[in-house]
Amino acid sequence: MKSKTNLKTVIVDTEKNKRSWMEKFNKTILYLFLSFGVGITFFPFYYMLVLATRSREEIFNFPPPLWFGGSSWDNLQILLEKLPFFQNIFNSIIVSSLATLLVLFFCSLGGYGFAKYNFKGKEKLFFLMLASMMIPSLLSIIPWFIMMRYFGWINSFKPLIIPGAANAFGIFLMRQFMEDIPNEIIDAARIDGAGEFKIYYKIALPLSKPGLATLSILTYLGAWNNFMGPLLVLQEKSKYTISVALSKLNGNFETPWGATMMGTALGVLPIVIVFILASKRFISGLTAGATKG
Amino acid sequence: MRLSKKAAPYVFISPFYILFFIFGAFPIIYSFFLSFHIWDGISPKEFVGFENYIFVLTDPWFWQSVWNSLVIFILTTIPQHIIALFLAFILNSNLVKLKNLFRSSYFLPYITSSVAVSMVFGMLYGEHFGILNAILKYMEKFSLIGAMFNIINLKLPIRWLGEAAWIKPSIALLVTWQFTGWNMIIYYAGLQNIPESLYEAAKVDGANMRQVFFKIILPMLRPVILFGVTLSIIGNLQLFEQPFILTPDRTGGSGRAGLTTALYLYRTGFNWNMFGVGSAMAYILCVFIIILSLINSKIFQKR
Numbered sequence: 373m374k375s376k377t378n379l380k381t382v383i384v385d386t387e388k389n390k391r392s393w394m395e396k397f398n399k400t401i402l403y404l405f406l407s408f409g410v411g412i413t414f415f416p417f418y419y420m421l422v423l424a425t426r427s428r429e430e431i432f433n434f435p436p437p438l439w440f441g442g443s444s445w446d447n448l449q450i451l452l453e454k455l456p457f458f459q460n461i462f463n464s465i466i467v468s469s470l471a472t473l474l475v476l477f478f479c480s481l482g483g484y485g486f487a488k489y490n491f492k493g494k495e496k497l498f499f500l501m502l503a504s505m506m507i508p509s510l511l512s513i514i515p516w517f518i519m520m521r522y523f524g525w526i527n528s529f530k531p532l533i534i535p536g537a538a539n540a541f542g543i544f545l546m547r548q549f550m551e552d553i554p555n556e557i558i559d560a561a562r563i564d565g566a567g568e569f570k571i572y573y574k575i576a577l578p579l580s581k582p583g584l585a586t587l588s589i590l591t592y593l594g595a596w597n598n599f600m601g602p603l604l605v606l607q608e609k610s611k612y613t614i615s616v617a618l619s620k621l622n623g624n625f626e627t628p629w630g631a632t633m634m635g636t637a638l639g640v641l642p643i644v645i646v647f648i649l650a651s652k653r654f655i656s657g658l659t660a661g662a663t664k665g
Numbered sequence: 666m667r668l669s670k671k672a673a674p675y676v677f678i679s680p681f682y683i684l685f686f687i688f689g690a691f692p693i694i695y696s697f698f699l700s701f702h703i704w705d706g707i708s709p710k711e712f713v714g715f716e717n718y719i720f721v722l723t724d725p726w727f728w729q730s731v732w733n734s735l736v737i738f739i740l741t742t743i744p745q746h747i748i749a750l751f752l753a754f755i756l757n758s759n760l761v762k763l764k765n766l767f768r769s770s771y772f773l774p775y776i777t778s779s780v781a782v783s784m785v786f787g788m789l790y791g792e793h794f795g796i797l798n799a800i801l802k803y804m805e806k807f808s809l810i811g812a813m814f815n816i817i818n819l820k821l822p823i824r825w826l827g828e829a830a831w832i833k834p835s836i837a838l839l840v841t842w843q844f845t846g847w848n849m850i851i852y853y854a855g856l857q858n859i860p861e862s863l864y865e866a867a868k869v870d871g872a873n874m875r876q877v878f879f880k881i882i883l884p885m886l887r888p889v890i891l892f893g894v895t896l897s898i899i900g901n902l903q904l905f906e907q908p909f910i911l912t913p914d915r916t917g918g919s920g921r922a923g924l925t926t927a928l929y930l931y932r933t934g935f936n937w938n939m940f941g942v943g944s945a946m947a948y949i950l951c952v953f954i955i956i957l958s959l960i961n962s963k964i965f966q967k968r
Contacts, residue, residue, distance in 0.1 A: 398760065399760055399761070402755055402760055402761055403761065405755075406752075406755065406761065406767050409752065409767075409770075409771065410767065410770045410771070412842070413770055413771055413773060413774060413842070413846070414770065414773075416774075416782065416785045416786065416789060416842070417773075417777075417785075419785065419788070419789065419796060420785045420788075423788055431788075431794060432793070432794045433794065434793060434794060434799065435799050436791075436794050436795070436796050436799050438796075478680045478681070481677045481678075481680070482677055482678045482680065482681050484677060485673070485674040485675075485676075485677030485678040486674075486678060489670075489673065489674035489677075491671070491674045491675065494674075497678065497682070501681060501685075504685055504689060506899070507689070507693065507951075508899060508902075508903055508947075508950065508951050508954055509903065510903050510927055510930060510947050510950060510951075511692075511693055511696060511947045511948070511950075511951050512688075512689065512692035512693050512696055512947075513930075513931075513934070513947070514692075514696060514699065514934045514940050514943050514944050514947065515691070515692035515693075515695040515696045515699065515944070516688065516692045517934075517935070518695075518706065518940070519688075519691075519692060519695075521706075534684070534688075535684060535687075535688035535689075536684075536688075537680065537684060538680035538681040538683075538684050538685075539681070540681065540685075543678070543681055562670075567667050567668060568668040568669075568670060568673035569668055569673070572677070593776050596778065597776075597777070597778035597779065597780075599778070599779065599780050599905075599906050600905060600906075600931070604935065614778075615778050615780040615781070618778075618780050618781060618784060619780050619909070619910060621784075622784055622787065622910065629788065632784060633784075633785070633788065636781045636784050636785060639778070639781055640777050640778065640781045643776060643777060643778075644773065644776075644777065647769075647772075647773065647776050648769070651765075651768075651769035651772070652765050652769070655765075655768055655769065655772060655850060658850060658854075659850060659853065659854035659857065
């Protein structure tokens, strides 16, 4: 028995030695490759910032500018002449925040329902919910717009907040996180006389904070980046969310490119900063939610 | 009011079903109803049977849009998933440090809005001022690369968004840049689920890196690949923002080479107010998505 283990370690050791110089060589290449990828990923963001600080004339120079210029203030002025830009950012904040709050409540509630109860029709209802995720959203876009018109929701934020307030993905994600809550705690609370909603609110919710964090970032991003919905229902400049506002800037020959890039940067940077601050937790939450169960 | 334990779950999950019925299921059914009518949204609806379907299926622009979507789908999905798998494999292999930094960096394009990144790529693709052409022009100066450009008959500057032949690759390049990181995260999660003991056994048996990759990782990742590619099919066949922002006139550009089905559907429905035709188009597109997904699951499902 002992000799066998020894043999194994010997094989593994020689294998290690044989590979050590290979690995060193490989490592340099791997790091170069990975860094090259990071460069490609970041370059468009960097270039966006460079162009946001350049005047229209400088942008059309050849070779193109690669370093920051001094026209940021002018670009911002032009941008604010074309659009109520800070109002647009504020609209996006309002829409995304309200959407996130509703999603957190309804999806955690639904996730708790699926994770911690046995009830008649559970399997079928769960399957129906998952199946609804696979339906292409384009299938319903025309009637969706007609409905919004019929409800008188055109030019309001309601169509961007209410229809997605309890969505299948969010419920699925929250269920993944809530399945880990021990049944004993819930039963104990029941014996102590807590009501079902109170158990959800006082026990399940605080125990699934990582899930809630992941879901809130995802929802916030989704609402912030949503485009076709707001494009269809928002009609006044002062109601535009940031994506719609940006899309109205380009598309003709007089596009003020520097100002457009300034707007793009202002629309993207808050999200990028939030993501960088929360990315570690967010990605581990995402992978945990995606692979469990 | 106190919820009984029996009623509680139904109450808890009901918001989803209520909202899904109103804003999900009902529009789908209503869309089906509309697809058999001619309606501009104002005048009375007129029942026309299968006319809308026949109109769409015999419309050359529709078929061109399907072709465009398919080409973009292939041009982006294949590199996207290969690079993503490779990146996930490297990051999972314990050979490199700073994993979190790399993961977050690659994920960044996914979280930024398609509209914003499309606008930035529009600048990169500029014909006379874009950085991509500037780099190519610089590279052309090296005789070897210049000769290569000659062989493949590459004329600079490239009219990325102006010339029909380049529009689809331009859109595909952007989509690949945008979504590779997302796929990498999916594959990374999948790799984390492969038990360590499998690698150890392979090591003892003297398997090399390539064997580990093709004999263990790929077969084990099959369900994850199936999931990732299915998402790519659903996403790519509904590609809208990128061609909408990138093509100069928002109609798909020169020769309609960037007119995806989603963009065509948008124009049919909301620019020309042909709600019935648009609904029929949506249903036909949905059938294509289902067919592609089935082919995909045939390929990647565990045999």
